[in-house]
Amino acid sequence: MVKRITVKSFEEFQSTVAPLKDEKHLLCLFTGSEDASGKSWCPDCVAAKPAIEEALKDGPDNTVLLTCNIDKDLWVKRDNPFRTDNTLKLTCVPTLIRWGWNRRLNDQECQDAGLVSMMLED
Template sequence: MSWCPDCVKAEPVVRGEMSHLPEGSVFVYCQVGERPYWKDPNNEFKKTLKLSGVPTLIRYGTPQKLVEEECFKADLVRMMFTED
């Protein structure tokens, strides 16, 4: 189980909406490491992907993303998975 309570809360919402992903989609689940690594301002997730919070749901190759409590909302997650 994740050290991040928001990630624990968001995971069932995100997984529940995965049935709405278009056929052929690839979903990548990536953990940001232990809490001390995440808190380091120089960690690769913050530097390379410009993450500001966890959980974060990113639609790769687009500016679309959901951050923290936005990932708790099934309707927002579904829109992320279905909109072009």
């Protein structure tokens, strides 16, 4: 079963990911935030969600999914910390990172359940 953690800011992401850094299957998903009805401002994030969920169903039991919901107002700023941080260097949402493994999928790649599944392989 996947352990799911959701954060809503860069600072919250930093403080949450630090104690998880030794998890073997830590995936960090950076995605557009959702409104009260559950609709995201990011169409690529909406398109990627089913593929990510499908891949997680068959993933290792010790998988941790750390989801960071990013508000549109913050994302559109070129100097936002998700874009400028030397570790993250995000260029798009969604972005899925296998923490500590130098593996990353960007917007269109996140829509492929096969590629997402490969992120969980050792």
